[in-house]
Amino acid sequence: MVAKYQQIADDLQSKIKKQEYPTGSMIPPESKLREIYQVSRYTIRQAIGVLVDKGYLRAEKGAGTYVLDPDVPLAQKATKTIGVMTTYLSDYIFPTIIESIEEVLRSKGYALLLSATHNDPIQEEACLQAMIAQGVDGLLIEPTSSNLYNANIAYYAKIKESGLPILFLNAYYDMLDIPYVSLDDSSAGELATRYLIENGHTEIGLLTKLDDLQGKLRMKGYVRAHEAENITFTADNIATFTTKDQKEVVKAYADSLVASDSAPTAVVCYNDEVASQLIRQLQKHHYTVPKDLSIVSHDNSYLAKVYQLTSVVHPQRKLGQYAAEQLIQCIEKQKPLQSKEFSAELKIRSSVENRS
Structure with missing residues (x-):
């Protein structure tokens, strides 16, 4: 059975083709369409959305919904x-x-x-x-x-x-x-990790985001830098988070660094925001950067300047x-x-x- 909104969309489309609603004119307002078709506002908006997607209508906020020429791409x-x-x-x-x-x-x-x-x-x-x-x-x-x-x-x-x-x-x-x-995020992650290796760090952690592609690519660069220098890394030193649990994961990571007897001496952070959150959590334990932990992050935002972070420049x-x-x-x-x-x-x- 054809959905009600699709039936309405088909009817409106037919009227547009027959020039009952000429190109450049406005179709009736939502309230009138609800009265004509005896349906909810939501159903009318679904029908209009179908015709907008197909190029028959254009909705202008505060003005109305205009008829477009269907023969023009x-x-x-x-x-x-x-x-x-x-x-x-x-x-x-x-x-x-x-x-x-x-x-x-x-x-x-x-x-x-x-x-x-x-x-x-x-x-x-x-x-x-x-x-x-x-x-x-x-x-x-x-x-x-x-x-x-x-x-x-x-x-x-x-x-x-x-x-x-x-x-x-x-x-x-x-x-x-x-x-x-x-940004070439894979190369960015590799550049950040290599800088730490060049400064004598061989136990390097990673704190990155995995619901965004940038985080996965920066992890790829982190792995590539270790492989190029024939340095091993452990899963215990890597923490991943998503948009929803970022703060909780950063806090837990900071707590694990403080509690561990074999914590990494440096960490690559997904971005400056994450790095700043990590620093604030470490400060609660009287840890300082870079004395207790070195950090390289990404984006070179205003936070990098505030916290004096070495950071990959975002263009x-x-x-x-x-x-x-x-x-x-x-x-x-x-x-x-x-x-x-x-x-x-x-x-x-x-x-x-x-x-x-």
Whole structure:
């Protein structure tokens, strides 16, 4: 049996094709459609969502839902707006990335539609639907929980098939053939680990995130650096966490370092936020960095400066500018999007003790 929302979508689509709702006009408001079809608001929104995805409608917040020309490919229905989704909007590396994207878009006459998923697939789906409904010309997206499967992958595949340009930021879903712009995270993890080895550390821990692809790739670099130097590492020195249990795992890791008689002398941290959390936990035990523990982290954020962390530099501004420029060239010149990984560089500060 065909779902009610699909029946309504089919009926509306038929009316659009028959020009009962001409191109450029507005369909009746939700309240009127609920009265016509005798269904809930949710069912009406589902039906409208189907037609938005198919390129028959465009919803404009606060204005209404407009009829588009169904014979014009979705990617050609220009609104001069780019959708930008990140996992977070907090004062970390994201504001600089967003700012650099916006600078490029503004210079080219484009507006930016911004949202955050909080690394939650359910919120990611809602953000995607909202942006498609707004009729954006392209998407710049930091994928949510990029190292895990989620149902939105099918949605992304559908967007790609529609011809709407999409470019991933910082990470990607490796089961999808969609271009991305990121730091070379595997080389970043290797660079961080090698620096510790060069400073005489052979017992090196790792504290990394595993629901995001960056964490897995940085672990790969950690392993590669040990193998290159023929140094063994133990599972006891490695701790992994997810978005939901990060604080708890960092605290437990700090407690284990203090309690162990054979604790590592240095740790590679997933990013500066994790490193700063680890330092604060260690300070409760009167441990200091780098005297009691050396640390190298990733991102070179403001936290790296506050805690004087040696940290892999994240190409925030370059990444944002490059991504925006690539997307606009794709939209305006039909230039194919291509993946790019920025080389890893290390900013040296005082968080590593030389034990050579």
